[in-house]
Amino acid sequence: AGWYWQFNRMQGYKHDGINLTPGWTITSIDEYSDWVVSNDPCRIELGYNWRLPTSTEYTNVINAGGWTDWTGPWSSPLRLHAAGSLDLTNGGLFFRGSGGRYFSSTQTNNISGYNLGFGSGNCNVYGNSKAYGYSVRCISN
Secondary structure, eight states, rough: OEEEEEEOOOOEEEESSHHHHHHHHOOOOOOOOOGGGGGGGHHHHHHHTEOOOOOHHHHHHHHHOOOOHHHHHHHOOOOOOOEEEEEEETTTTOOTTEEEEEEEEEEESEEEEEEEEEEOOOOEEEEEEEEEEBBBEEEEE
């Protein structure tokens, strides 16, 4: 399902369904900051013209596409899938195959970041702990 990231952290995590690499060490994040450019995994991995979407951009695409559950993100040109997420306490994998969470670059407050979340009966932008491990979707400037 790919890599997972904690909000505003450079370190990515790969979970193959059994093993997490590297080991999980951060269980809480408390900082007042949106995702800074120097930590943006899109820019780091893909180059200068790539970035994470903002929470407003996710809200706009949900509304424009009429997304109400996971079929909207998957059927769209974005092809967002139900990659699940990593638990903030230990990095354990959950909801793979039944839900997806994709971080935006926008914080909710010092301990939460906005993310696009979807499952079998929901699709919206939510604020959740910055310490969860969520997927990211990169967009070009």
